[in-house]
Amino acid sequence: xxxxxxxxxxxxxxxxxxxxxxxxxxxxxxxxxxxxxxxxxxxxxxxxxxxxxxxxxxxxxxxxxxxxxxxxxxxxxxxxxxxxxxxxxxxxxxxxxxxxxxxxxxxxxxxxxxxxxxxxxxxxxxxxxxxxxxxxxxxxxxxxxxxxxxxxxxxxxxxxxxxxxxxxxxxxxxxxxxxxxxxxxxxxxxxxxxxxxxxxxxxxxxxxxxxxxxxxxxxxxxxxxxxxxxxxxxxxxxxxxxxxxxxxxxxxxxxxxxxxxxxxxxxxx
Amino acid sequence: xxxxxxxxxxxxxxxxxxxxxxxxxxxxxxxxxxxxxxxxxxxxxxxxxxxxxxxxxxxxxxxxxxxxxxxxxxxxxxxxxxxxxxxxxxxxxxxxxxxxxxxxxxxxxxxxxxxxxxxxxxxxxxxxxxxxxxxxxxxxxxxxxxxxxxxxxxxxxxxxxxxxxxxxxxxxxxxxxxxxxxxxxxxxxxxxxxxxxxxxxxxxxxxxxxxxxxxxxxxxxxxxxxxxxxxxxxx
Numbered sequence: 134x135x136x137x138x139x140x141x142x143x144x145x146x147x148x149x150x151x152x153x154x155x156x157x158x159x160x161x162x163x164x165x166x167x168x169x170x171x172x173x174x175x176x177x178x179x180x181x182x183x184x185x186x187x188x189x190x191x192x193x194x195x196x197x198x199x200x201x202x203x204x205x206x207x208x209x210x211x212x213x214x215x216x217x218x219x220x221x222x223x224x225x226x227x228x229x230x231x232x233x234x235x236x237x238x239x240x241x242x243x244x245x246x247x248x249x250x251x252x253x254x255x256x257x258x259x260x261x262x263x264x265x266x267x268x269x270x271x272x273x274x275x276x277x278x279x280x281x282x283x284x285x286x287x288x289x290x291x292x293x294x295x296x297x298x299x300x301x302x303x304x305x306x307x308x309x310x311x312x313x314x315x316x317x318x319x320x321x322x323x324x325x326x327x328x329x330x331x332x333x334x335x336x337x338x339x340x341x342x343x344x345x346x347x348x349x350x351x352x353x354x355x356x357x358x359x360x361x362x363x364x365x366x367x368x369x370x371x372x373x374x375x376x377x378x379x380x381x382x383x384x385x386x387x388x389x390x391x392x393x394x395x396x397x398x399x400x401x402x
Numbered sequence: 403x404x405x406x407x408x409x410x411x412x413x414x415x416x417x418x419x420x421x422x423x424x425x426x427x428x429x430x431x432x433x434x435x436x437x438x439x440x441x442x443x444x445x446x447x448x449x450x451x452x453x454x455x456x457x458x459x460x461x462x463x464x465x466x467x468x469x470x471x472x473x474x475x476x477x478x479x480x481x482x483x484x485x486x487x488x489x490x491x492x493x494x495x496x497x498x499x500x501x502x503x504x505x506x507x508x509x510x511x512x513x514x515x516x517x518x519x520x521x522x523x524x525x526x527x528x529x530x531x532x533x534x535x536x537x538x539x540x541x542x543x544x545x546x547x548x549x550x551x552x553x554x555x556x557x558x559x560x561x562x563x564x565x566x567x568x569x570x571x572x573x574x575x576x577x578x579x580x581x582x583x584x585x586x587x588x589x590x591x592x593x594x595x596x597x598x599x600x601x602x603x604x605x606x607x608x609x610x611x612x613x614x615x616x617x618x619x620x621x622x623x624x625x626x627x628x629x630x631x632x633x634x635x636x637x
Contacts, residue, residue: 216596243599274498276583280596297503297583298593304483304581311486313498 158228158353159204159360167207170197171227174212175301177326178384178391179233192384193231196250196351196368199376200229203367214301216280219243222352229364230352233323235282245357246350247364250377252397253322255286255345258309261338264316270294270342276305276314282347283319290344302327309337320347322385322393329390365401372399412600413607422604425590426611432504432586433573433615436511440572441565443512444519449549451524462520469517475578477514482506482582507579515572519565526561527553562627569623570616587611 162168172193173180180191189210201208211227218230222244236246257270264270272293277283279298287296297314299305306327308314317324321339328334351368353360371377377399385393412418450462469477482503486494497505530553538548558565580589591608595601 216592219599220595220601239597239599279580279589279592285597298589299583300581307483308583311483312495313482313486313502 156357157359158357159363162204162206162228165206167209168197168201168204169209169211169226169228170194170201171211171213171218171221171230171232172197173214173232175303176233176323177330178322178389179326180212180231192251192380193233195380195383196371197229197231199371199380200351200364200367203370204363214280215278216300218352222354225354228353229360233320234349234352235320235347236350237282240352243355244352245355245361246352247361248368248399248402249348249350249397250368250399251322251349253320253347253349253393254343255283255318255347256321256324256339256341256343257316257318258306258324258328258337258339259316260309261336264340264342267291267342267344270316273315274313276308276317277319278302278305281319282345286345287318306331318344322391325393326391368399369401408603409600410603412598413594413603418594418598418604421590421594422587422607422611425585425587425608428504428585429573429576429587429611430615432507432511432576432579432584436508436515436572436576437569437619439508439512440515440519440568443516444523445554447516447520448523448527449546449554451520452527454545466517466520469513470521474510474514474575475581478507478510478578478582481510503579503582503584506582507576507584511572511576511579514575515568518568518571522561522564522568523554523557525564526557526559529560530556559627562623566620566623569619573615573619574612 172189172191174182174189176191178191179193180189182188183190189212194210197210198208211221213221213227213230213232215232218227218232218234219240221227222230230244233251234240236249240246257264257275267290271291273291274295274297275287275291276297276299277287278301284296284298287294297305297308299308302317302319302323305314305317305319309317310331310333321343324339328337328339331337351364353364368377371380378395381395383389385391385395413422447462447465450458451466453459453462485497485506489497534552534556535548538552539545543551576586577588579586580592583589585593587608591604592601594604598604
């Protein structure tokens, strides 16, 4: 019995020992000719599957493309979820994360972040006319996604609420549509995107209740200064050349499905 | 060899330990309720499957094939999200107020597992010589009565080992309930991981708890069959 436990634990450790994550992503990617990026594949606007081409597209994907192009390598996209993205990065399955990921001090202890390339705040999506103030949400059932900052912020802002964490945001929205959740909460940009895609979007609204700032950063393995510098330099150049703004307009401009205001510029932190 | 700093303190004290304990509680509740219901339902379906009335037999057959051959995860989504399309609005609202996530998980686990249990019990029954049924019927027992008093008590004993496997599968399958927001053990372990990034510790703890639960169930059922059912010796 005791021995079998030891064997189980040893087996669990195998992946960590057998495949050490590359210590120099920049050189490694150049050598292999491929940069592997973890992106969302069901978050409209940022990373989602294009109905026609069946490929993952979006704001996050365009930034990955620009970085890979600058590096002169091919880009490979891997779908990740909020919960899986950091373990995937640390394990070396992906080289960077561009997946609507908020920069937090806790996360920064585990991985390194680029400069902020998108800025938003956490709000709520509710059925029209049901909520005006934050207090009206306390004690209610609130849907969100596992492993996200949204989940943690919601618990803090609404201690009496029941937080229902689903695998991803579309399920949280389904729960809202069906009345299983009273509201769903996450970054305004994601909420607006989901609402924009809904066939019955006239029934919903995003009241002006903001519970946090959400600066998105590109996540990289800890201690790879060269790679972080390279990504940051690329981001600044994209801002200067207007490419960053163009990408924003493409996905969130006035004519897009998800019209948002660009309230930020990419700059060094 | 390992460049990983283990920190067991994170999961053995404070609020994260509480979360894991809370998860263990929900997993135990979910598993026990579902095991009892799945066994009873499986017994019923097995008897229906062997019924002499054709429509009853066909219904049971269809039930078995349908629920054995669709993934449990799909069934969980079906009961949780799909029920909305089928049930009246008032019933839905009432269910939502009643911790419907837990109920949907119990329903899915029960129905899914009952299909496997029914098949196991049926093979148990088939291993009882059919002369026993004939003898029971000619002694004046009804069909249900012969099943209840003569056939099933023997069949269930023979079925104990495969039944244990089904119970163990159910315990492990209960982790899928996290996909609809039931805060069971795996859900809480993942929660601890996303707050502390100590996923390895959290999941090791969860692994050990599942192991202990499974060993306990195997032990209890074996003990029950040895002491209470006093079975025919099969080995």
